[in-house]
């Protein structure tokens with residue numbers, strides 16, 4: 001198998017201009033054409049989410065997800081990439097749905113990339129706070145046990161495979177060979193499926209629900225890589241908003257919520273779990289990665305600090321996260337299956353863009369196959385080939401910014417710069433005002449809406465109110481060209497200074 005050299009790949013994806021380059025499509029097609037043998041699975045787990053990132057996936061055009069899964073393009077041959085578990089789109093429900101999680105735990109879907117959509121809240125086994133399992137759960141133990149029983153019936157020929165695993169019918173139609181291989185694996189790994197699933201539910205009673213946090217910890221144990229889609233899954237997003245619970249914030253609102261209507265919810269629950277690193281929000285949900293702006297350490301590190309089997313599951317990803325945090329580029333040399341370290345990549349946004357999701361997955365799938373290296377990431381674990389430049393650096397309204405001409409109120413019918421009505425483009429990395437949201441159409445600032453910073457840690461807390469301008473002096477009033485340019489330069493410099501201060505303040509507040 002011929003391989004792309006790191007040099008060639010980096011040359012291709014190492015610059016922001018690749019987003020608009022036709023070379024991307026050519027390269028990715030060639031590279032995927034090399035994925036001829038074997039199957040890679042995508043396990044898409046939704047926790048506290050709104051399914052906005054799933055909607056984005058469906059809107060991907062370059063290529064679209066159906067083309068990838070059905071092998072309808074040159075990008076992936078039929079059956080090379082399968083999506084056996086996705087809560088919103090899979091046809092199964094109840095025991096049939098969780099059966100796929102059991103198969104994943106048993107190794108049937110190896111190698112798999114674990115995709116997380118939505119924030120992860122505390123559960124009782126990690127936080128020690130009773131009742132937190134109910135913040136987010138998928139099924140109860142009895143349902144999973146029923147799934148294991150039915151699986152045995154399938155293997156004994158008492159139940160047709162498609163009764164329990166209808167999603168595999170899709171695989172059968174696309175590639176009968178892949179289908180057969182998967183069924184053979186189910187039979188071969190029966191003991192491992194049962195053992196690993198029971199181990200995952202070890203301390204739960206039959207009536208107990210299985211928290212999202214627990215499923216996630218269990219699935220992390222075998223995942224070849226983790227990728228987070230959306231701001232919630234990456235840094236906590238809207239779910240991690242401090243809302244009424246800000247200490248020193250709106251005290252009346254806090255007191256009202258806490259005692260008058262909610263029986264001490266904030267002091268009994270939120271303050272307790274926040275001390276452990278969960279969000280200061282009504283559901284406590286955090287992202288997989290740390291949020292340095294709000295001071296959340298993130299799910300992977302919380303899990304690691306808990307110790308025991310949680311630490312074991314989190315350790316390879318925490319090592320990777322810390323390397324990126326320290327700017328240690330050796331993370332790019334991590335190989336698939338390397339003991340002790342596995343990649344975790346963030347594709348934030350609210351929602352994340354569908355093409356960004358597929359491009360990141362494409363890179364990861366090819367990495368799993370040993371064809372491509374990992375992408376270079378920025379300090380917030382995002383692929384630089386997508387999130388390198390700021391919105392501001394590539395904004396269609398940049399000329400107006402340079403001329404110091406700003407909108408005076410939201411919706412003002414001009415093409416002027418949106419800085420004055422709260423645009424957070426100067427402090428946000430995102431390419432979609434340049435390349436468009438779907439098929440080159442839409443995207444922030446182009447359409448007249450301000451950038452709200454949804455690809456950044458700290459979102460939404462640090463970027464609200466959305467229509468409040470960043471701290472910077474008002475541009476000087478002048479119609480003269482030279483004066484306007486000087487004015488714009490002053491605005492730019494002052495904005496940069498103000499933004500720096502804002503971030504410094506937020507970061508030091510969070511320490």
Ligand code: SF4
Nearest residue numbers: 052230231232350351
């Ligand atoms: S990041 Fe936005 S789109 Fe994605 S789950 Fe959260 S709220 Fe929904």
Ligand code: SF4
Nearest residue numbers: 392395417418423425
């Ligand atoms: S402030 Fe916003 S609208 Fe103005 S140029 Fe920058 S990104 Fe574009």
